[in-house]
Amino acid sequence: MRKHNFGYFFHEGLSNMFSHGFMSFAAIGITVACLLIMGTFTLVAVNADALLKSLESENEILAYVDDSYSEADAKAMQTQLEAISNVTSATYISKADAMKSFQEQYPDETMFENLDPTIFRDRYAIHISDLGKTQETVAKISAVPGIVKVNAYEEISNGFITVRNVATVVCVALILVLFVVSVFIISNTIKLTTFDRREEIAIMRMVGATNGFIRWPFVYEGFMLGLLGAVIAFFLQWALYSAVSRGVATNDTLQLIRIVDFRTLWGSVAATFAAAGIVIGVGGSLSAIRRFLQV
Amino acid sequence: MIRLKDVEMEYENGTKAINGISLNIDDGEFVFLVGPSGSGKSTIIKLLTGEVIPSSGRIMVNGFAVSTITSRKLPMMLRTLGVIFQDFRLIEKKTVYDNLSFVMRAVDASPKEIRQRIPYVLQLVGLEKKAKSYPDELSGGEQQRVAIARALVNNPTTIIADEPTGNLDPVGSSAMMEPTGNLDPDRSLEIMRLLVKINALGTTVVVVTHEKNLVDRIGKRVVSIDQGKIISDQIGGYVGGSIHA
Numbered sequence: 102m103r104k105h106n107f108g109y110f111f112h113e114g115l116s117n118m119f120s121h122g123f124m125s126f127a128a129i130g131i132t133v134a135c136l137l138i139m140g141t142f143t144l145v146a147v148n149a150d151a152l153l154k155s156l157e158s159e160n161e162i163l164a165y166v167d168d169s170y171s172e173a174d175a176k177a178m179q180t181q182l183e184a185i186s187n188v189t190s191a192t193y194i195s196k197a198d199a200m201k202s203f204q205e206q207y208p209d210e211t212m213f214e215n216l217d218p219t220i221f222r223d224r225y226a227i228h229i230s231d232l233g234k235t236q237e238t239v240a241k242i243s244a245v246p247g248i249v250k251v252n253a254y255e256e257i258s259n260g261f262i263t264v265r266n267v268a269t270v271v272c273v274a275l276i277l278v279l280f281v282v283s284v285f286i287i288s289n290t291i292k293l294t295t296f297d298r299r300e301e302i303a304i305m306r307m308v309g310a311t312n313g314f315i316r317w318p319f320v321y322e323g324f325m326l327g328l329l330g331a332v333i334a335f336f337l338q339w340a341l342y343s344a345v346s347r348g349v350a351t352n353d354t355l356q357l358i359r360i361v362d363f364r365t366l367w368g369s370v371a372a373t374f375a376a377a378g379i380v381i382g383v384g385g386s387l388s389a390i391r392r393f394l395q396v
Numbered sequence: 397m398i399r400l401k402d403v404e405m406e407y408e409n410g411t412k413a414i415n416g417i418s419l420n421i422d423d424g425e426f427v428f429l430v431g432p433s434g435s436g437k438s439t440i441i442k443l444l445t446g447e448v449i450p451s452s453g454r455i456m457v458n459g460f461a462v463s464t465i466t467s468r469k470l471p472m473m474l475r476t477l478g479v480i481f482q483d484f485r486l487i488e489k490k491t492v493y494d495n496l497s498f499v500m501r502a503v504d505a506s507p508k509e510i511r512q513r514i515p516y517v518l519q520l521v522g523l524e525k526k527a528k529s530y531p532d533e534l535s536g537g538e539q540q541r542v543a544i545a546r547a548l549v550n551n552p553t554t555i556i557a558d559e560p561t562g563n564l565d566p567v568g569s570s571a572m573m574e575p576t577g578n579l580d581p582d583r584s585l586e587i588m589r590l591l592v593k594i595n596a597l598g599t600t601v602v603v604v605t606h607e608k609n610l611v612d613r614i615g616k617r618v619v620s621i622d623q624g625k626i627i628s629d630q631i632g633g634y635v636g637g638s639i640h641a
Contacts, residue, residue, distance in 0.1 A: 300485060301487055305498075308474060309475030309550070
């Protein structure tokens, strides 16, 4: 394609877009709706994932050491615990440290002031990298000689894992369905344009225009429809996300959930929307013009 | 240069449109293809432009074997042809200038080439002052001249005109037949003279027509077709009875 044809193709594509205003509006509308739904579910999955990662870094598994073990024996277990796959760190906490930590949690409670450290056990605070493997890791920790009890808050992590997995599955399913719907609508919009311009296309073919030359204005039209849909969807997504973030931040119950700041996500969201919009638009155009050019 | 060798054409519905035609048209020739409706004239045009493929036989057009041409090479072959239709086929929403510029763009002409070529072609067909007009602002004769300009604008080797005067005011044509001897050029004759002028500049011209008077007046080579066969091929006007539309 020659450089001087870019302007011509762009002009023709734009002119096609405006000549079927209603269908173009419908095509842009459906693209916006699809991207918005896809984006919303993706962002839910992203936030669930971020929460999981936060839990992974903060969630401790406590492994209690047998009372019969001396402090030296208990400390010697650290290497064994850290060798377990999925364990990122195992920090030894002595009876005295455990008592101190316990007392710090209740600074105003006088009845805990003179406790005997021997009522506590030596323990390890263990962090793991993948919460999905908590159960399996707990079993391995329990199997270490000298570990008598392991406390892990699996219910919370399992809840977040479920949210993330459901959001991911719904997201993938919706993306597939909505992608096909968007391509179909854009394809029909372009088909209207090709039908309107069939005489022009016939003349172009008759004078020796290549299929590529005939195809480009329609590809540009699809490109512009998709991109415009992506831009509108991006700003709507931004507004929606900000509104939900504010709602969560001001809600007493939901305050514990930390929403990922949109400023850290906007680049990825914009790029994904633009790419998806362009793929939908250009895909729709090519599907519409393909059969027409075979005639 | 056009060569047809033992060409036969049978449509899918079983209609045998061309029945063993062999025909040579050399570069720079002016040839009329005449014959009654259903004689196979239009099928010959379709065969020459690659719109249909012959059932058997060989067709060469300006160095391209059209009977076996690939879809990739077809546009290159079509660039050597300029086709004029009976119904003009102009784009109504484009000006005369834009009707010509878009076919130049279609073959990758640069803006500079377009700016230089269109005024020349419009002058050749006598429409230099109509560049900004829309087709519906022009008479039938003027619209056909725009169609001729469009066929010429990419500087083809061969012009193929399919009933170029078929949509023009028939009054003028019948006036020529009157015994009054009125020889004033009418629109049809104007168009035909324009094609002769283009031929004089070196372009091969093939005209499909059923207008006996025009054929006789121009006095060029006439190939008569009937029932898919060539029944006469001679110079100097139609001979052999009436031509049916």
